[in-house]
Amino acid sequence: MLFSSVSFLFMFLPITLLLYFLVPARFKNLVLLICSLFFYAWGEPVYVVLMILSIVFNYACGLDIGYNADDPVHAKRGIIFAVVVNLLILGFFKYYGFLIGSINAVFPVNIPYRELELPIGISFYTFQAMSYVIDVYRKRVRPQRDLMLFAVYVSMFPQLIAGPIVRYADIEAQLKQRNISPNRFGDGIMYFIRGLAKKVLIANTVGGIFDQISGMGFGSFSMLTAWVGCVSYAFQIYFDFSGYSDMAIGLGKMFGFDFLKNFEYPYTAKSITDFWRRWHISLSTWFREYVYIPLGGNRKGTKRTVINLLIVWALTGLWHGANWTFLFWGLYYGGILVLEKFVIGERINRLPGALQHAYTLILVLIGWVFFFSPDLGYAFRYLGVMFGIGAKGLADQQALFFVLTNWLLYLVSITASTSFGYYVLDRGVYNYRNGQGRRGVACIIYLAMFIVSIAFLVTENFNPFLYFRF
Amino acid sequence: MIEEKTQKKTQNKTQEQKKAPRRTAGNPRAAAAPNKKKQRRPSRQEWEEDQRIRQEAVRRRSAVQAVGEPGGKPQNKKLLVFKYGMVLAIVGYVVLLLLMTGGSSKPFDTIEKAVEKTLDTESVSKTTNQGLKRYYGLNAADYDGVMLYVSKSSLSAEEVLLLKVKNNEQIEEVQNAIVSRKDRRRSDFEGYAPDEVALINNSVLSVRGQYIFFVISKNASEYKTAFAKSL
Numbered sequence: 001m002l003f004s005s006v007s008f009l010f011m012f013l014p015i016t017l018l019l020y021f022l023v024p025a026r027f028k029n030l031v032l033l034i035c036s037l038f039f040y041a042w043g044e045p046v047y048v049v050l051m052i053l054s055i056v057f058n059y060a061c062g063l064d065i066g067y068n069a070d071d072p073v074h075a076k077r078g079i080i081f082a083v084v085v086n087l088l089i090l091g092f093f094k095y096y097g098f099l100i101g102s103i104n105a106v107f108p109v110n111i112p113y114r115e116l117e118l119p120i121g122i123s124f125y126t127f128q129a130m131s132y133v134i135d136v137y138r139k140r141v142r143p144q145r146d147l148m149l150f151a152v153y154v155s156m157f158p159q160l161i162a163g164p165i166v167r168y169a170d171i172e173a174q175l176k177q178r179n180i181s182p183n184r185f186g187d188g189i190m191y192f193i194r195g196l197a198k199k200v201l202i203a204n205t206v207g208g209i210f211d212q213i214s215g216m217g218f219g220s221f222s223m224l225t226a227w228v229g230c231v232s233y234a235f236q237i238y239f240d241f242s243g244y245s246d247m248a249i250g251l252g253k254m255f256g257f258d259f260l261k262n263f264e265y266p267y268t269a270k271s272i273t274d275f276w277r278r279w280h281i282s283l284s285t286w287f288r289e290y291v292y293i294p295l296g297g298n299r300k301g302t303k304r305t306v307i308n309l310l311i312v313w314a315l316t317g318l319w320h321g322a323n324w325t326f327l328f329w330g331l332y333y334g335g336i337l338v339l340e341k342f343v344i345g346e347r348i349n350r351l352p353g354a355l356q357h358a359y360t361l362i363l364v365l366i367g368w369v370f371f372f373s374p375d376l377g378y379a380f381r382y383l384g385v386m387f388g389i390g391a392k393g394l395a396d397q398q399a400l401f402f403v404l405t406n407w408l409l410y411l412v413s414i415t416a417s418t419s420f421g422y423y424v425l426d427r428g429v430y431n432y433r434n435g436q437g438r439r440g441v442a443c444i445i446y447l448a449m450f451i452v453s454i455a456f457l458v459t460e461n462f463n464p465f466l467y468f469r470f
Numbered sequence: 471m472i473e474e475k476t477q478k479k480t481q482n483k484t485q486e487q488k489k490a491p492r493r494t495a496g497n498p499r500a501a502a503a504p505n506k507k508k509q510r511r512p513s514r515q516e517w518e519e520d521q522r523i524r525q526e527a528v529r530r531r532s533a534v535q536a537v538g539e540p541g542g543k544p545q546n547k548k549l550l551v552f553k554y555g556m557v558l559a560i561v562g563y564v565v566l567l568l569l570m571t572g573g574s575s576k577p578f579d580t581i582e583k584a585v586e587k588t589l590d591t592e593s594v595s596k597t598t599n600q601g602l603k604r605y606y607g608l609n610a611a612d613y614d615g616v617m618l619y620v621s622k623s624s625l626s627a628e629e630v631l632l633l634k635v636k637n638n639e640q641i642e643e644v645q646n647a648i649v650s651r652k653d654r655r656r657s658d659f660e661g662y663a664p665d666e667v668a669l670i671n672n673s674v675l676s677v678r679g680q681y682i683f684f685v686i687s688k689n690a691s692e693y694k695t696a697f698a699k700s701l
Contacts, residue, residue: 046567046571049563050560050563050564053556053559053560053563056556057553057556057557057560060549060552060553060556061553063546063549064546064549064550064553067546067549081553085560089560092564097575100575101575112575112576113574113575114568114572114573114574114575114679114701115572115573115574115575115679115680116564116567116568116571116572116573116679117573117638117679258528260525260528261525419514419518419521420514423514423517423518426517427517432512
């Protein structure tokens with residue numbers, strides 16, 4: 001079930017909210033759990049069993065490690081077992097087809113294999129469960145005795161299928177006791193509607209442009225068209241994913257949870273290091289906490305730091321998908337980050353702001369080419385066209401057509417990528433003179449956004465969410 | 471939060487006053503109520519600072535540790551057994567999935583040959599891609615492989631379709647086409663050939679990964695088994 005679908009917005013969500021607010025406090029978690037399982041089972045009737053098994057397994061591991069808190073040998077055994085099993089499950093569903101396919105491609109063998117579809121959200125809930133188990137081992141949290149509370153943490157539908165990756169430590173207190181207030185609920189609705197608008201109004205529309213351009217064969221479009229395509233994809237993936245994260249945060253707030261922000265205007269970054277502090281924050285935090293720091297971080301000398309960074313970024317790339325392009329994408333950023341950390345960082349910081357932005361945006365756009373390409377060959381060809389090789393000229397009628405017919409969309413996208421858009425909205429909705437919200441204005445603006453989003457939704461056939469395949 | 475905002479605003483206000491005394495000097499309201507904390511619209515920087523403060527508050531709120539019971543019980547054998555039991559359950563579940571729902575990486579020709587061997591070619595004959603278009607409304611060029619056998623006699627509803635899609639989004643449209651085909655065949659035979667209608671109602675549809683297998687036949691379950699084995 002998608003957040004941006006009629007069945008979710010007008011059936012599942014109202015019913016869940018009604019049930020949640022009608023039942024007494026001690027049943028609220030149960031309601032949330034049942035509705036979340038139903039939500040997942042709606043889209044994955046078979047794989048819901050896998051998620052339940054994974055939850056129970058990690059619950060048992062957490063208890064086991066917690067019980068062995070005074071016995072480091074057994075605790076270590078427990079954590080290694082838990083992490084290995086989780087990674088095997090994730091690895092099997094996600095990567096074994098890719099692995100065997102690659103072996104078949106490289107060696108003169110043809111090993112047939114049975115393929116299984118990727119369970120939706122497996123990367124997200126497996127990483128969440130691992131964060132719990134590792135934090136129990138590090139004694140950062142106590143093991144959760146209540147299976148239901150743990151299940152709510154892993155399977156909570158707002159963040160189940162597409163993040164943000166909520167660490168157990170960040171949410172532990174809120175599981176047992178949370179503050180459900182009309183203020184927070186209203187905040188949640190506003191967040192949700194902003195996310196919905198981003199996804200439906202901007203991401204889907206600009207995605208349509210990208211689909212048109214990527215459907216053209218090489219040699220039939222110009223350099224400018226290639227850049228327009230790449231920029232369109234950059235906007236699509238940002239508004240798609242950040243819109244979905246906003247919807248998740250908004251839904252969380254409606255139920256009384258506070259999730260941390262997942263995006264912080266990444267396209268306003270001034271360096272790639274800065275970019276990754278603003279893009280998919282929950283993922284980079286997870287990798288830093290649970291891979292980079294255990295590997296030694298930057299405390300074991302320059303050479304080791306470089307290796308650690310490259311490992312972390314190779315894994316980050318692979319997390320996004322079982323394809324060489326994603327691995328390349330991860331290492332591409334790993335390499336740039338290493339350069340920025342040790343070689344050119346200082347020089348970048350001394351450049352004027354505009355150049356810093358230009359430098360970052362160009363590198364980011366090149367990175368997205370690897371992200372949207374089905375294979376490395378396509379990626380390099382597309383990049384070639386972007387830089388003049390194999391292009392049908394510098395710019396042509398077609399490119400101008402794309403730009404001129406969609407100039408307003410791009411203008412809106414650019415504005416909404418910076419904090420300026422939200423600033424204007426916020427100023428309109430809050431009256432800072434007396435610290436009160438302007439109820440009438442807020443209702444009109446948000447209702448208008450919601451209605452226009454529904455109008456767009458209803459006329460669309462198929463609006464997949466890009467990050468669903470992770 | 472509002473007090474912090476107010477404090478900041480009054481601080482900024484005093485700086486602003488120094489810079490641009492025209493703003494409040496001579497303003498009768500300010501003179502009349504000097505103690506009233508007058509707030510004005512925040513500038514972009516102030517607003518961003520405020521957003522950062524709100525985020526920090528969220529972070530601080532969620533970092534509060536819950537009070538739990540102390541740990542340190544001796545190693546629990548039952549828990550270990552339970553843990554390993556769960557792993558076995560997961561492995562068993564995955565094996566079941568592979569056997570019953572897994573697709574295959576084998577090329578289309580291999581599967582096609584394996585299925586064709588078992589077909590009773592007395593009653594059905596292979597059609598070309600035009601057949602797929604005519605009967606199902608689908609373009610064979612959209613897919614990775616198509617095999618369609620339709621019955622030789624117009625009095626029989628027997629049919630075997632094996633199709634490999636290029637990507638998972640196509641599965642739904644193929645399934646819809648199959649359902650439409652079933653409905654049309656049913657209405658073709660309704661009323662005068664109840665045996666055929668029964669066959670149509672007992673037709674077999676199997677979606678395994680990227681392979682879609684549809685059979686209307688009295689041998690439907692045999693053909694399905696042959697298909698499943700060949701994957």
